[in-house]
Amino acid sequence: MSTPRLQTDGFHHITMVSNDAHRTLDFYGDLLGLRLVKKTVNFDDPSAYHLYFGNDGGRPGTILTFFEWRSAARGHWGVGGVHHLALGVADAEAQLKWKRRLTDAGVNVTGPLDRGYFTSLYFADPDGQVLEIATAGPGYGIDEPDDALGEELLVPPTERMPEGRDEEAIATTTHPEPVPEVTNDMRLQGIHHISAITNDLAEAGDFYEEALGLRLVKKTYNQDDGKTKHYFWAAYDGNSVKSHSAMTLFGWDGSDYMARPGAGQTHHIAFRAKDAEEQAAWREHLLSLGLNVSPVMDRTYFESIYFRAPDGLLCEIATDGPGFTIDEADSELGDGLKLPEWLEPRRSEIEASLVPLS
Numbered sequence: 282m283s284t285p286r287l288q289t290d291g292f293h294h295i296t297m298v299s300n301d302a303h304r305t306l307d308f309y310g311d312l313l314g315l316r317l318v319k320k321t322v323n324f325d326d327p328s329a330y331h332l333y334f335g336n337d338g339g340r341p342g343t344i345l346t347f348f349e350w351r352s353a354a355r356g357h358w359g360v361g362g363v364h365h366l367a368l369g370v371a372d373a374e375a376q377l378k379w380k381r382r383l384t385d386a387g388v389n390v391t392g393p394l395d396r397g398y399f400t401s402l403y404f405a406d407p408d409g410q411v412l413e414i415a416t417a418g419p420g421y422g423i424d425e426p427d428d429a430l431g432e433e434l435l436v437p438p439t440e441r442m443p444e445g446r447d448e449e450a451i452a453t454t455t456h457p458e459p460v461p462e463v464t465n466d467m468r469l470q471g472i473h474h475i476s477a478i479t480n481d482l483a484e485a486g487d488f489y490e491e492a493l494g495l496r497l498v499k500k501t502y503n504q505d506d507g508k509t510k511h512y513f514w515a516a517y518d519g520n521s522v523k524s525h526s527a528m529t530l531f532g533w534d535g536s537d538y539m540a541r542p543g544a545g546q547t548h549h550i551a552f553r554a555k556d557a558e559e560q561a562a563w564r565e566h567l568l569s570l571g572l573n574v575s576p577v578m579d580r581t582y583f584e585s586i587y588f589r590a591p592d593g594l595l596c597e598i599a600t601d602g603p604g605f606t607i608d609e610a611d612s613e614l615g616d617g618l619k620l621p622e623w624l625e626p627r628r629s630e631i632e633a634s635l636v637p638l639s
């Protein structure tokens with residue numbers, strides 16, 4: 282009997298690059314209402330903050346992290362990079378509250394756009410990272426059966442394409458009242474999907490399927506140009522798609538417009554492993570595919586291995602545990618500057634090099 286194929290349950294976290302940790306904290310913490318669950322430094326470069334935001338004390342799939350690189354030049358998206366990160370929201374009503382809250386704060390928002398499987402708002406963080414707020418439903422089963430997702434190449438209907446949209450109505454639709462507080466019904470629910478760009482859709486698809494055990498759940502076209510293929514992979518058991526697991530790719534086959542890393546870009550994306558034992562199996566599995574895989578790295582809150590997708594995107598597999606309460610009580614998460622034991626002797630030097638956040 283053959284061993285069952287390893288399948289990740291989806292995303293663990295996404296790590297982005299910021300020029301200014303304070304500004305990032307204001308934007309993601311105050312404006313988007315995410316909870317800071319850890320304030321630490323980049324373990325590979327302790328002169329830089331590493332901030333972690335997350336729901337429920339930092340549940341995998343809801344974790345957004347930022348390296349603060351004050352002098353990093355702005356990057357841009359392209360092949361081998363993430364185009365945007367979508368955060369989930371319960372429904373279209375809550376989404377409109379977000380539109381009002383963001384526009385009132387001076388953030389330029391596009392949408393809501395009907396993407397069929399969900400409805401989307403687009404905007405950018407202060408560094409230029411493209412963000413989306415996407416509704417939980419109606420889901421991938423609207424145009425093919427839930428137990429046969431990803432089988433047909435689906436052409437989006439005209440009403441979802443630019444020529445079929447009432448752009449003026451979309452631009453003026455918003456919540457009628459100001460939204461000064463992030464109310465419970467609006468809470469962002471973690472990573473809804475991550476969309477990256479590849480120049481070899483077939484090769485990248487093989488990678489997400491063979492290396493990570495994700496499955497193709499939607500084959501369609503970019504609904505803003507109608508030409509670019511847009512394929513979705515996810516943790517899918519043949520009946521339902523797991524939350525926080527949808528990886529989508531825009532297929533720019535043959536393009537040499539490469540992503541430029543830097544501020545406002547995603548540094549890497551991390552998928553889940555249950556525990557250290559499964560992590561070791563992942564490492565063997567990735568090595569057996571001929572990938573160059575890092576040794577297991579102790580990140581205090583999880584253990585990590587790193588490798589690259591064929592188009593260059595940096596990927597990680599991180600264990601679910603031990604989690605963020607390993608060095609702070611749940612009620613105090615994010616309060617203190619936490620350092621791994623091996624950096625504690627350098628605390629005063631490290632603190633002196635960081636701009637205080639409050």
Ligand SMILES: [Fe+2]
Pocket residue numbers: 365367401413474476
């Ligand atoms: Fe998206």
Ligand SMILES: [Fe+2]
Pocket residue numbers: 294296549551585597
């Ligand atoms: Fe990471």
